[in-house]
Amino acid sequence: MTFLAGPRACIGYRFALMEIKVLVFTIFRDIAFELPSPAPKIENGPALITRPIIKETDGTSKNTMPLVLKLAQHE
Structure with a gap:
């Protein structure tokens, strides 16, 4: 049985979710996200869901x- 049948379908459902959250936190805590240099011009895209659109010079x-992505500097 899969997790698709709801939270009562599998006794390990909540534990599996917690494991995924811990794994994602462990991987991403040492990574810093930055815009490239020079920073591009970012605008809102006209769509049903607003998304960033990068305007090129042409x-x-x-x-x-x-x-x-860079390694984060912890103090």
Whole structure:
């Protein structure tokens, strides 16, 4: 049986969710997200769900969000 049948279908459902949350936190706590240099011009996209759109210098647009990943500096 899968988790799709609801929270009472599997006795390990809540434990599996907690494991995933711990794993994601462990992976991403040491990563810093930054915009590239020079920062692109970001606008709201006209859609049912608002998404970032990057305006290029030639007038075209991209439906992406460029990010630079670096190791976070902890104090």
